[in-house]
Amino acid sequence: MNDRPRKQERWERRAELPLAVASVAFLAGYTVRILARGLPPGGRGLCLAVIFAAWAVFAVDYAVRLRLSGLGPLRFVRVHPLDTVVLMLPLLRPLRMVRLYERVQRRHDKPRLTLYARVMVYAGLTVALLGFAGALTVYDHEYGAPGATVRTFGDAVWWTCATLATVGYGDVAPVTPVGRMTAVGLMACGLALLGAVTGSFSSWLIQTFAREDEKRPPGDSPGAS
Known part of the structure:
Protein backbone atom coordinates (compact mmCIF):
# COMPACT_ATOMS: atom_id res chain seq x y z
CA MET A 1 0.00 0.00 0.00
CA ARG A 93 7.79 33.86 1.44
CA PRO A 94 5.88 35.89 4.07
CA LEU A 95 2.64 34.54 2.55
CA ARG A 96 3.22 31.38 4.58
CA MET A 97 1.83 33.31 7.53
CA VAL A 98 -1.56 33.34 5.81
CA ARG A 99 -1.64 29.55 5.85
CA LEU A 100 -0.84 29.54 9.57
CA TYR A 101 -3.72 31.95 10.15
CA GLU A 102 -5.99 29.53 8.30
CA ARG A 103 -5.01 26.67 10.62
CA VAL A 104 -5.61 28.84 13.70
CA GLN A 105 -9.11 29.66 12.42
CA ARG A 106 -10.03 25.98 12.23
CA ARG A 107 -11.37 24.07 15.22
CA HIS A 108 -12.32 20.39 14.92
CA ASP A 109 -12.05 20.56 11.11
CA LYS A 110 -14.66 23.30 10.97
CA PRO A 111 -13.72 26.88 10.01
CA ARG A 112 -14.85 29.61 12.40
CA LEU A 113 -15.48 32.04 9.57
CA THR A 114 -17.84 31.62 6.63
CA LEU A 115 -16.39 30.86 3.23
CA TYR A 116 -16.85 34.41 1.93
CA ALA A 117 -15.39 35.96 5.08
CA ARG A 118 -12.40 33.63 4.91
CA VAL A 119 -11.73 34.55 1.27
CA MET A 120 -11.88 38.25 2.09
CA VAL A 121 -9.70 37.93 5.20
CA TYR A 122 -7.08 35.78 3.49
CA ALA A 123 -7.02 38.04 0.44
CA GLY A 124 -6.68 41.07 2.68
CA LEU A 125 -3.80 39.51 4.62
CA THR A 126 -2.11 38.49 1.38
CA VAL A 127 -2.44 42.00 -0.05
CA ALA A 128 -1.02 43.53 3.13
CA LEU A 129 1.97 41.16 3.25
CA LEU A 130 2.67 41.46 -0.47
CA GLY A 131 2.35 45.23 -0.31
CA PHE A 132 4.73 45.58 2.61
CA ALA A 133 7.31 43.23 1.11
CA GLY A 134 6.94 44.93 -2.28
CA ALA A 135 7.43 48.37 -0.74
CA LEU A 136 10.60 47.15 0.97
CA THR A 137 11.96 45.69 -2.27
CA VAL A 138 11.22 48.80 -4.32
CA TYR A 139 12.68 51.10 -1.66
CA ASP A 140 15.81 48.95 -1.42
CA HIS A 141 16.51 49.18 -5.17
CA GLU A 142 15.21 52.70 -5.82
CA TYR A 143 16.93 54.44 -2.92
CA GLY A 144 19.77 56.48 -4.36
CA ALA A 145 19.18 55.34 -7.96
CA PRO A 146 19.70 58.07 -10.62
CA GLY A 147 16.41 59.76 -11.48
CA ALA A 148 14.47 57.86 -8.80
CA THR A 149 11.25 59.36 -7.49
CA VAL A 150 10.91 56.81 -4.66
CA ARG A 151 13.23 58.50 -2.17
CA THR A 152 11.72 57.41 1.16
CA PHE A 153 9.98 54.32 2.49
CA GLY A 154 6.82 56.41 2.74
CA ASP A 155 7.05 57.04 -1.01
CA ALA A 156 7.42 53.28 -1.54
CA VAL A 157 4.34 52.51 0.60
CA TRP A 158 2.29 55.17 -1.24
CA TRP A 159 3.38 53.79 -4.60
CA THR A 160 2.59 50.22 -3.50
CA CYS A 161 -0.93 51.15 -2.38
CA ALA A 162 -1.60 52.92 -5.69
CA THR A 163 -0.20 49.96 -7.64
CA LEU A 164 -2.16 47.28 -5.77
CA ALA A 165 -5.34 49.30 -6.16
CA THR A 166 -4.51 49.67 -9.90
CA VAL A 167 -4.96 53.45 -9.57
CA GLY A 168 -1.53 54.46 -10.82
CA TYR A 169 -1.32 58.16 -9.97
CA GLY A 170 2.09 58.41 -11.60
CA ASP A 171 3.54 60.86 -9.07
CA VAL A 172 6.14 58.25 -8.07
CA ALA A 173 7.29 55.32 -10.15
CA PRO A 174 10.21 52.87 -10.12
CA VAL A 175 13.06 53.39 -12.57
CA THR A 176 15.28 50.38 -11.82
CA PRO A 177 14.74 46.98 -13.53
CA VAL A 178 14.04 45.21 -10.21
CA GLY A 179 11.62 47.94 -9.16
CA ARG A 180 9.70 47.66 -12.41
CA MET A 181 9.60 43.86 -12.25
CA THR A 182 8.23 44.17 -8.72
CA ALA A 183 5.63 46.60 -10.05
CA VAL A 184 4.46 44.10 -12.66
CA GLY A 185 4.09 41.40 -10.02
CA LEU A 186 2.18 43.70 -7.67
CA MET A 187 -0.16 44.78 -10.46
CA ALA A 188 -1.02 41.17 -11.28
CA CYS A 189 -1.44 40.21 -7.63
CA GLY A 190 -3.49 43.31 -6.90
CA LEU A 191 -5.92 42.56 -9.72
CA ALA A 192 -6.28 38.92 -8.69
CA LEU A 193 -6.59 39.43 -4.93
CA LEU A 194 -8.83 42.49 -5.00
CA GLY A 195 -10.97 40.70 -7.58
CA ALA A 196 -11.31 37.78 -5.16
CA VAL A 197 -12.45 40.14 -2.39
CA THR A 198 -15.00 42.00 -4.50
CA GLY A 199 -16.21 38.77 -6.11
CA SER A 200 -16.75 37.13 -2.72
CA PHE A 201 -18.55 40.18 -1.39
CA SER A 202 -20.78 40.31 -4.46
CA SER A 203 -21.60 36.60 -4.14
CA TRP A 204 -22.45 37.09 -0.47
CA LEU A 205 -24.80 39.97 -1.34
CA ILE A 206 -26.50 37.95 -4.08
CA GLN A 207 -27.07 34.99 -1.75
CA THR A 208 -28.37 37.29 1.00
CA PHE A 209 -30.88 38.95 -1.30
CA ALA A 210 -31.87 35.59 -2.78
CA ARG A 211 -32.66 34.22 0.70
CA GLU A 212 -34.73 37.31 1.48
CA ASP A 213 -36.68 36.88 -1.75
CA GLU A 214 -37.35 33.23 -0.92
CA LYS A 215 -38.79 34.23 2.47
CA ARG A 216 -41.27 36.74 0.99
CA PRO A 217 -44.84 35.55 0.43
CA PRO A 218 -45.87 35.22 -3.23
CA GLY A 219 -46.86 38.56 -4.73
CA ASP A 220 -45.00 40.50 -2.04
CA SER A 221 -41.94 41.24 -4.14
CA PRO A 222 -40.86 44.83 -4.84
CA GLY A 223 -42.61 46.28 -7.88
CA ALA A 224 -45.48 43.81 -7.73
CA SER A 225 -48.88 45.37 -8.50
Whole structure:
Protein backbone atom coordinates (compact mmCIF):
# COMPACT_ATOMS: atom_id res chain seq x y z
CA MET A 1 0.00 0.00 0.00
CA ASN A 2 1.37 3.41 -0.99
CA ASP A 3 1.59 5.60 2.10
CA ARG A 4 3.30 8.54 0.39
CA PRO A 5 0.23 10.84 0.65
CA ARG A 6 -0.02 10.10 4.37
CA LYS A 7 3.67 10.87 4.89
CA GLN A 8 3.33 14.08 2.90
CA GLU A 9 0.35 15.14 4.97
CA ARG A 10 2.20 14.45 8.23
CA TRP A 11 5.23 16.38 7.04
CA GLU A 12 3.17 19.37 5.89
CA ARG A 13 1.35 19.43 9.23
CA ARG A 14 4.63 19.36 11.18
CA ALA A 15 6.36 21.90 8.93
CA GLU A 16 3.57 24.48 8.92
CA LEU A 17 4.61 26.24 12.13
CA PRO A 18 8.38 26.24 11.41
CA LEU A 19 7.68 27.65 7.94
CA ALA A 20 5.48 30.38 9.39
CA VAL A 21 8.19 31.24 11.93
CA ALA A 22 10.74 31.30 9.11
CA SER A 23 8.45 33.67 7.18
CA VAL A 24 8.23 36.04 10.15
CA ALA A 25 12.01 35.85 10.66
CA PHE A 26 12.65 36.50 6.98
CA LEU A 27 10.34 39.52 6.91
CA ALA A 28 11.83 40.92 10.14
CA GLY A 29 15.42 40.48 8.96
CA TYR A 30 14.62 41.91 5.53
CA THR A 31 12.83 44.90 7.07
CA VAL A 32 15.62 45.77 9.49
CA ARG A 33 18.31 45.36 6.83
CA ILE A 34 16.57 47.77 4.45
CA LEU A 35 15.11 50.38 6.79
CA ALA A 36 17.98 50.60 9.30
CA ARG A 37 20.41 52.36 6.97
CA GLY A 38 22.81 53.24 9.78
CA LEU A 39 23.06 49.65 11.02
CA PRO A 40 26.64 48.59 11.88
CA PRO A 41 28.25 45.82 9.79
CA GLY A 42 27.65 43.28 12.54
CA GLY A 43 23.94 44.03 12.63
CA ARG A 44 23.63 43.84 8.85
CA GLY A 45 25.47 40.54 8.91
CA LEU A 46 23.03 39.21 11.52
CA CYS A 47 20.09 40.27 9.36
CA LEU A 48 21.57 38.49 6.36
CA ALA A 49 22.15 35.38 8.49
CA VAL A 50 18.50 35.39 9.54
CA ILE A 51 17.37 35.85 5.94
CA PHE A 52 19.52 32.97 4.65
CA ALA A 53 18.49 30.74 7.57
CA ALA A 54 14.83 31.34 6.73
CA TRP A 55 15.52 30.54 3.09
CA ALA A 56 17.27 27.33 4.18
CA VAL A 57 14.13 26.24 6.06
CA PHE A 58 12.07 26.71 2.89
CA ALA A 59 14.69 24.85 0.85
CA VAL A 60 14.68 21.88 3.27
CA ASP A 61 10.87 21.74 3.21
CA TYR A 62 10.90 21.81 -0.59
CA ALA A 63 13.50 19.04 -0.77
CA VAL A 64 11.64 16.82 1.70
CA ARG A 65 8.32 17.23 -0.12
CA LEU A 66 10.06 16.53 -3.42
CA ARG A 67 11.45 13.28 -2.00
CA LEU A 68 8.16 12.22 -0.41
CA SER A 69 6.22 12.93 -3.60
CA GLY A 70 8.10 10.26 -5.55
CA LEU A 71 8.12 12.55 -8.58
CA GLY A 72 11.08 13.66 -10.63
CA PRO A 73 12.30 17.24 -10.11
CA LEU A 74 10.88 18.55 -13.40
CA ARG A 75 7.50 16.91 -12.88
CA PHE A 76 7.36 18.14 -9.28
CA VAL A 77 7.97 21.69 -10.51
CA ARG A 78 5.13 21.31 -13.03
CA VAL A 79 2.76 19.90 -10.40
CA HIS A 80 3.72 22.44 -7.70
CA PRO A 81 4.64 25.64 -9.57
CA LEU A 82 3.61 27.98 -6.75
CA ASP A 83 5.83 26.23 -4.22
CA THR A 84 8.75 26.62 -6.60
CA VAL A 85 8.00 30.31 -7.13
CA VAL A 86 7.76 30.92 -3.37
CA LEU A 87 11.11 29.19 -2.88
CA MET A 88 12.83 31.27 -5.55
CA LEU A 89 11.20 34.67 -4.87
CA PRO A 90 11.83 36.07 -1.37
CA LEU A 91 8.99 38.54 -1.89
CA LEU A 92 6.42 35.74 -1.57
CA ARG A 93 7.79 33.86 1.44
CA PRO A 94 5.88 35.89 4.07
CA LEU A 95 2.64 34.54 2.55
CA ARG A 96 3.22 31.38 4.58
CA MET A 97 1.83 33.31 7.53
CA VAL A 98 -1.56 33.34 5.81
CA ARG A 99 -1.64 29.55 5.85
CA LEU A 100 -0.84 29.54 9.57
CA TYR A 101 -3.72 31.95 10.15
CA GLU A 102 -5.99 29.53 8.30
CA ARG A 103 -5.01 26.67 10.62
CA VAL A 104 -5.61 28.84 13.70
CA GLN A 105 -9.11 29.66 12.42
CA ARG A 106 -10.03 25.98 12.23
CA ARG A 107 -11.37 24.07 15.22
CA HIS A 108 -12.32 20.39 14.92
CA ASP A 109 -12.05 20.56 11.11
CA LYS A 110 -14.66 23.30 10.97
CA PRO A 111 -13.72 26.88 10.01
CA ARG A 112 -14.85 29.61 12.40
CA LEU A 113 -15.48 32.04 9.57
CA THR A 114 -17.84 31.62 6.63
CA LEU A 115 -16.39 30.86 3.23
CA TYR A 116 -16.85 34.41 1.93
CA ALA A 117 -15.39 35.96 5.08
CA ARG A 118 -12.40 33.63 4.91
CA VAL A 119 -11.73 34.55 1.27
CA MET A 120 -11.88 38.25 2.09
CA VAL A 121 -9.70 37.93 5.20
CA TYR A 122 -7.08 35.78 3.49
CA ALA A 123 -7.02 38.04 0.44
CA GLY A 124 -6.68 41.07 2.68
CA LEU A 125 -3.80 39.51 4.62
CA THR A 126 -2.11 38.49 1.38
CA VAL A 127 -2.44 42.00 -0.05
CA ALA A 128 -1.02 43.53 3.13
CA LEU A 129 1.97 41.16 3.25
CA LEU A 130 2.67 41.46 -0.47
CA GLY A 131 2.35 45.23 -0.31
CA PHE A 132 4.73 45.58 2.61
CA ALA A 133 7.31 43.23 1.11
CA GLY A 134 6.94 44.93 -2.28
CA ALA A 135 7.43 48.37 -0.74
CA LEU A 136 10.60 47.15 0.97
CA THR A 137 11.96 45.69 -2.27
CA VAL A 138 11.22 48.80 -4.32
CA TYR A 139 12.68 51.10 -1.66
CA ASP A 140 15.81 48.95 -1.42
CA HIS A 141 16.51 49.18 -5.17
CA GLU A 142 15.21 52.70 -5.82
CA TYR A 143 16.93 54.44 -2.92
CA GLY A 144 19.77 56.48 -4.36
CA ALA A 145 19.18 55.34 -7.96
CA PRO A 146 19.70 58.07 -10.62
CA GLY A 147 16.41 59.76 -11.48
CA ALA A 148 14.47 57.86 -8.80
CA THR A 149 11.25 59.36 -7.49
CA VAL A 150 10.91 56.81 -4.66
CA ARG A 151 13.23 58.50 -2.17
CA THR A 152 11.72 57.41 1.16
CA PHE A 153 9.98 54.32 2.49
CA GLY A 154 6.82 56.41 2.74
CA ASP A 155 7.05 57.04 -1.01
CA ALA A 156 7.42 53.28 -1.54
CA VAL A 157 4.34 52.51 0.60
CA TRP A 158 2.29 55.17 -1.24
CA TRP A 159 3.38 53.79 -4.60
CA THR A 160 2.59 50.22 -3.50
CA CYS A 161 -0.93 51.15 -2.38
CA ALA A 162 -1.60 52.92 -5.69
CA THR A 163 -0.20 49.96 -7.64
CA LEU A 164 -2.16 47.28 -5.77
CA ALA A 165 -5.34 49.30 -6.16
CA THR A 166 -4.51 49.67 -9.90
CA VAL A 167 -4.96 53.45 -9.57
CA GLY A 168 -1.53 54.46 -10.82
CA TYR A 169 -1.32 58.16 -9.97
CA GLY A 170 2.09 58.41 -11.60
CA ASP A 171 3.54 60.86 -9.07
CA VAL A 172 6.14 58.25 -8.07
CA ALA A 173 7.29 55.32 -10.15
CA PRO A 174 10.21 52.87 -10.12
CA VAL A 175 13.06 53.39 -12.57
CA THR A 176 15.28 50.38 -11.82
CA PRO A 177 14.74 46.98 -13.53
CA VAL A 178 14.04 45.21 -10.21
CA GLY A 179 11.62 47.94 -9.16
CA ARG A 180 9.70 47.66 -12.41
CA MET A 181 9.60 43.86 -12.25
CA THR A 182 8.23 44.17 -8.72
CA ALA A 183 5.63 46.60 -10.05
CA VAL A 184 4.46 44.10 -12.66
CA GLY A 185 4.09 41.40 -10.02
CA LEU A 186 2.18 43.70 -7.67
CA MET A 187 -0.16 44.78 -10.46
CA ALA A 188 -1.02 41.17 -11.28
CA CYS A 189 -1.44 40.21 -7.63
CA GLY A 190 -3.49 43.31 -6.90
CA LEU A 191 -5.92 42.56 -9.72
CA ALA A 192 -6.28 38.92 -8.69
CA LEU A 193 -6.59 39.43 -4.93
CA LEU A 194 -8.83 42.49 -5.00
CA GLY A 195 -10.97 40.70 -7.58
CA ALA A 196 -11.31 37.78 -5.16
CA VAL A 197 -12.45 40.14 -2.39
CA THR A 198 -15.00 42.00 -4.50
CA GLY A 199 -16.21 38.77 -6.11
CA SER A 200 -16.75 37.13 -2.72
CA PHE A 201 -18.55 40.18 -1.39
CA SER A 202 -20.78 40.31 -4.46
CA SER A 203 -21.60 36.60 -4.14
CA TRP A 204 -22.45 37.09 -0.47
CA LEU A 205 -24.80 39.97 -1.34
CA ILE A 206 -26.50 37.95 -4.08
CA GLN A 207 -27.07 34.99 -1.75
CA THR A 208 -28.37 37.29 1.00
CA PHE A 209 -30.88 38.95 -1.30
CA ALA A 210 -31.87 35.59 -2.78
CA ARG A 211 -32.66 34.22 0.70
CA GLU A 212 -34.73 37.31 1.48
CA ASP A 213 -36.68 36.88 -1.75
CA GLU A 214 -37.35 33.23 -0.92
CA LYS A 215 -38.79 34.23 2.47
CA ARG A 216 -41.27 36.74 0.99
CA PRO A 217 -44.84 35.55 0.43
CA PRO A 218 -45.87 35.22 -3.23
CA GLY A 219 -46.86 38.56 -4.73
CA ASP A 220 -45.00 40.50 -2.04
CA SER A 221 -41.94 41.24 -4.14
CA PRO A 222 -40.86 44.83 -4.84
CA GLY A 223 -42.61 46.28 -7.88
CA ALA A 224 -45.48 43.81 -7.73
CA SER A 225 -48.88 45.37 -8.50
